[in-house]
Each structure stands twice: as C-alpha cells, then as structure tokens.
Amino acid sequence: MNVDLNRLRQLRSQRFDPTVARPRESYFNEYTGRAFESGNVAERFHENTKLTRQSEFQLGPAAGTFTGDPSLGYAQARLQPDHADADLVDLPPTDGLDDRFDTVVVTRRSRRAMSGEGISLQDLSTLLQHACGVTGKDVVGETGDGHDDVEKPFRAYASAGGLYPVEAYVAVVNEGADLPRGLYYYVPEEHAVRVLDRDPDVVDRVDDVISIPRDVHDPTDAAVSVFLTGAFWRAMAKYGPRGYRFVLQESGHLAQNLQLAANAVGLASVPLAAFYDDEANDLLGVDGVNEAAVYSISVGQLDHGGDP
Template structure:
C-alpha cells in the first residue's frame, strides 16, 4: 500500500484543485457534450405509476419541492433547526462493537467526512467557525465572528453565500478511507460527501429552509480557513443554508410527480 502522498487519488485531488492565481489559466480538455437523457427507442416500455401510496407523505413533498436556493431571508435559523440538520446529515443512529453508524451511509463505515460550520445567523449561537462533534453531539467553537464573507471568498467569490444563515463545509480525512481502500477510497470519500449533503438538503427543506450545494472553491483557501493540514484532511464539499426567501425559482414550471418531460 503506497503512503498517502504517493496515491494517484491524492494526485487527482491536487491536479483538479482550484487556485485563485491560476484558475483563469486552466485549460479544460475539449470534450464534446452529449444529451442529458439516454434513450432506448426500440426497447419495450413499461409505464410507471405517477402517483404512489406515499404521494401525500412528507418525503414526496420534500423531494418534489427541494431546489438549490441562493437567496435567503434575513431571519436567523433556530439552533434547534441546525441541530436537526447536523443530525440528519451526520448523526449517529446505531452502535455495534466496532462501528457507530450514522444517518448517511459510508463506504466501509469509515466515516471520512468532517463537518465544519460558518454560523452567521443562528439564534442562540454566537457567529463563528465551528466543528461538529457527532460523538458528543455538540459543536466545537473554533473561532469567533462571522466568517461567511471569507467562506464566500473561498468559494470563488460566490457572494450569495454571504447572506446564508450558516454554511456547511465538509472535509475528507483521507487516511480513514485510503488506508483501507487505497486509491479507490478517494471515490468513497467523495461519494460519502454527496450522501451527507443530500441529507442536509432534505433536512433544510423539512425545516422551512433552503440550501445550495457548493463544490466550486479554492481548495487551498478553504483548507487554510479551516486550519487543516491539507496533506491529511482537505475540503471536499460545502453548502449554504438559510431561511427561504423565494420558494420557487424564477421561471420554473413545477411538475407533478413522475411527469413526462
């Protein structure tokens, strides 16, 4: 097993990193686009139900109504809502001899993802940078003061993040996964983050909040903001969360469940 530094998974992360100084010089390979939907015109078609037993249930409306939201109301979110979102994304729900299982699945139950928060408007929580401790279900305060401006700057200056009540930032402790799976472990780190983010988006929707995933960030700036040793732990994904200001996106036509497009 190669040491972390020698893994091609790590090289891939480095080679695909964004850096403020060089981002404009990145040359993307000329790869032709393809259609969004794959079709099998000659295949027999099996019609599917467009409503189902759970049509009226909360899960259907949460999935139907979730949209990436980039405009947030001025009101703070409640600490209780934040606690729910943290639990939904990374809460521990079961224990066995060797593992503490969580709300989100994890390749090999290795849980390489750490959660950090930049809290700006959370009722009962001082603005600051926090780390979520799922074992003790609490937040570690890392620094004081609203850092959402810094987070937005790290995220390619995506200024909508400044108005978020809270930004989630997920990092990968690479060794947790790569020590077992080698290069393939890098896939699992990134997949884990996707599961966690999706749970957060659904939990945000359930609490009357909106969220937007963010994967465009300057890796080194985000790692520095979070005080990470980037050789061991690196930023993977983020999301901005805030009170819903506009429920539906502009110019959006809402469809019924299972509607043909």
C-alpha cells in the first residue's frame, strides 16, 4: 500500500477547532474536521448516551431495582429470542487451546483471504465456547437449605450487569464435517445451536448482506459468518440510554474472543461492520428495533496464497 506521507502529516497536524467551518463534499471532508456538524446524528447519539450527574440521578432508581432484586438481572440474562421450537443440536465437548495467550494475541491478524472450505462441528464448538460460552456460575438466590439455589451463568466476555443482551447467530456458508449449510442460533447455557433454517438459499443471501468489496474480502469463501445482534432494551432497562453503548462494547468483547479463538485453532477471521442493516436483520429474522444486527465476523480456512 502506497502512503502519501505529506497527506498523512497534514491530517495528523490538524487541531480541534469547532469554530472552523469545513466543506461537506464528502464524509471524509466532514469528519476530518474533528467537530460534529449541527444536528449530526452521531453527535445526538453521543450526547444522549453520556453519563452525567443529572442522568445518573435518573439512572439510580432503575439500576437500584436490579441491585436490590437480583432475580431481575437473572431473568434478563436468561431471556432469549423466541427460537424454542427450533431443533436443538448439541455441540461436542470443546478442544483445548494449546497456544500461549501472549502468542495468540501477538499473532492475531484480520485475515480476509479464505479458501472456501468449511469447518467441522467440532471446530465450531471450540470457537463458540471460548468466544461466548458459559465459563462459570454464581448463586444469585438462596433457598436457605442448600437446595434449588438459583444460579446465574457467566460467559467468556464482559457484559454490563451480566445481562448479556448480545446474541450470536451462525450462518454456515460452506459445509463442513457434521456441519451442514444453514442458519443457526447459539444457546450458551446448553452449549448447543438451534437450527433456524437449512435452506441453502438463505445462507446464499450472506453474499448480498456483506457490503465489503469482493477484492477485499469475499464472504462466500468463509466457512461461517457469525452475526452478533443486540437486544438493546435488555441493557437499557437497567442503564437507560447508556445501555446502548454497553451493547456495542459487549459485541466488541465477544468479537475479539472469537478472533483469538480462531487464531488459536489455525483459522482465519475478519470482523466486519460493513453489512446492510435491514438485509442482515431480515436474514436473521429479527425486527431491527428490539433486536438488531450490530457486528459480524467471517471465519474460515486460511487461503495460504492470500493474506500472509
């Protein structure tokens, strides 16, 4: 990649000056000004999700309700999309990850070149467990006799209040060993997936959902595309508008885990926010309001003739 050093120096030398009007010929010109334009939707989001002393005063009763009644947090964390009638496929016990953590972190790269081969059900099990599976439980309600205590499961990534409003859907683009093409939903508490659709035409739509240029990444070469959705209300019930930020942050925690796990088992992965929202929501069968796609990650076999 050729970098124009003069242009780079010019951009880095810019100073924040909200009084300077800049032309709005393109997003580039608009946002290199480092100041929000009046009425900009990003500014409205930023301002309305700030934690201030005033908003904290409003937030207190809602957050306090969850603190005072742990059953609310338990119930919120257990809520799942309405897929109870879908077939449940148990995932096999996970393989351990032998690589040292520092090695996995240092060698992690976004690798866009994939071979078009599938991965096995065993591989998918290992990825999902280490990315977003249940890693432990804690007692949130005691009966007093040591029996039938209410246990809340915790997962492999941070979630504000342990509410887990982010859901993982897996589109198997290329068939692998014991892993047919189709659309699946991951159930962490069961370490299983629900079969949402095995119509090949459904997963073929992933190609239209991802908007990235095909010479940068071809999603049809991935083994699976993992779509993360946010059930925003589950976080906002406790944290108000700031809960929206927490959902986005949580999706990043999960995506990073998935990339590190993929790297540890020798698979390529690349996180993608470049998808058409309405098409992605339609593919996953979510309404785009109460639950909506927020992130996607392509995972597949390495194409050794592509990325280094």
